Amino acid sequence: MTADISSLKNKSYELRKMVLDMCIKAETGHVTSSLSSVDIMVALYYGGILKYDPENPHWADRDRFILSKGQASPLLYTVLADAGFFDPSELDRFAQRDGIFGVHLQWDVPGVELTSGSLGHGFGVAAGIALGAMMDKDLFMVFTLLGDGECYEGSIWETAMFAAHNNLNNLVAIVDRNYLCVTDFTENIVALEPMEDKWRACGWNVKRVNGHSIKDILEALAFVRSRRSHKPLVLIADTVKGEGIDCLTNDPIWHGQAPKGKDAEAARVCLLMRQNDE
Amino acid sequence: MNNIAQRDAFWNRIYDIAAQDRNVILISADMGAPSLDKYRKDLPAQFVNVGIAEQNAVLIGSGLALKGKKVYLYAIAPFITLRCLEQIRVECSIMNIPMTIVGVGAGMSYQDSGPTHHVLEDITIMRSMPNITIHNITDSVMASAVAGMNIKNTTYVRIDREVFPDIYSPDTDFRTGAAVVKEGKDCYLLSTGCMTHAALHAAKRLEGKSIDVGVIDIYTFPINEEFLLETLKGVRKVVSIEEHFLPGALGSAVGELILDNGLPIKLRRLGITHAKGFCYKYGGRETIREYYGLDRESLDREIERFLTD
Secondary structure (H helix, E strand, C coil), X not given: CCCCHHHHHHHHHHHHHHHHHHHHHHCXXXXXXXXXXXXXXXXXXHCCCCCCXXXXXXXXXXXXXXXCCHHHHHHHHHHHHHHCCCCHHHHHXXXXXXXXXXXXXXXXXXXXXXXXXXXXXXHHHHHHHHHHHHHCCCCCCEEEEEECHHHHCHHHHHXXXXXXXXXXXXXXXXEEECCECCXXXXXXXXXXXXXXHHHHHCCCEEEEEECCCHHHHHHHCCCHHXXXXXXXXXEEEECCXXXXXXXXXXXXXXXXXXXXHHHHHHHHHHHHHHHHHC | CCCCCHHHHHHHHHHHHHHHCCCEEEEEXXXXXXXXXXXXXXXXXXXXXXXXXXXXHHHHHHHHHHCCCEEEEEEEHHHHHHHCHHHHHHHHHHXXXXXXXXXXXXXXXXXXHCCCCCECCHHHHHHCCCCEEXXXXXXXXXXXXXXXXCXXXXXXXXXCCCCCCCCCCCCCCHHHCEEEEECCCCEEEEECCHHHHHHHHHHHHHHCCCCCCEEEEECEECCCHHHHXXXXXXXXXXXXXXXXXXXXXXXXXXXXXXXXXXXXXXXEEEEECCCCCCCCXXXXXXXXXXXXXXXXXXXXXXXXXXXXX
């Protein structure tokens, strides 16, 4: 499928607005963690990369998408609602008494593969599914989206070594490299760079992309099903936490919370201005 | 009397099952055994060695289980329960992904290896989580039978390294979770795992002193309350015996049963107190038990004192 980049960009803004609205309404949710991943998710779900069927979420041959950074659940729920996995009105009930999902990812929501919220889990489970698929000679791919702060978890590197050793070339990891954790920038906490070298040393094919360029992400994943390398592939996607809403970016204070009152209105205006500038 | 290692009884049975079912996958955290060598040699496509990486073992196992595989994880008991506890909690308990976690080295069966290899907390911790069943293995017959069970949710199989005489017959239905292994009248020793052998010996010695006491082996957690309520009808005193820290394990489970059901039963819990803590004692299991007051003499003394009081 040839993706029309400008319509994909519009989709990104649409999703950002939906994420912001649902979190403002719920007065919770990891808005900025979601925003940094929007363009990656648009490339995967709307750019023709992932194979999925909203009518049949358990379709055996679907690609598996594992959101390992489960705090970005508002984004995945928005994408799944928009793609038709469930009624979009559920987004209005995010983290509400009568809602079907809350702040962290929940596996019984249609289209969600795994409960996630504790970090360092989804990536390993994704590798296990990829190994099982290889044993069964299945053709589907396993994609997983990690946070960069998640890479502090030791289990990430246990899995990274394992996946490369077992030639899981049906596994694609994307690291949302937004440089910001809960309290500070990663390079101030414990430096994660050189990130590419770390993954390469574990035996992975590594590509570094602009995580807000849908075109770059699509190009990096263009031939992902016919790679000749036996190695698993990791995309380190440089992003900005809070991307699209300038007043929420690059400040750790916005981790894990939704803007309220005047801040909420400012965030809406910021998003609108950014869209008009494009 | 079979007298084979519980570990070999378990893996030999899994070998037979795996040879007929390619969906059976054994994940080892760099653990070996003669019975595993055979499996690895004959069924290499169904054997995964993750290295010394228990967290990854649970995660890879979870992925395989989601793909429809029947997954068995194997490592030393404290490592495959406690090192990766949060993986077990999220994947096995919260998400209810089924797999069989096999830990070798129940209690102090790693003997002179010291407290890093002893495991005195795992029953408490694993029984605190929903969707997890514990089988604390008593003999090789049970080990083989448990290997043959169809599991619906995650099962922790707790294997002792010591070779004990078999006390069960091969036709035993182990789904009951507990069994009267020596009949008694109004007093019972309630034991688990290796201590069931110690309890049987103690009961026999007390018989010589005309003290009639039965033994119930409680090998599955959550405990089978219905069975115990029925079996303990009319019983006045019970002594729980476990090679485990006391808070939250067998004695606690029995205490909960008594309290919740308002039973007129006096309970004495024998096990390891936090005051005694961890020990760097060497010279074999009985020496270590001496330190903890779980050796033969101490058991006889404590049981007799309680029952004749």
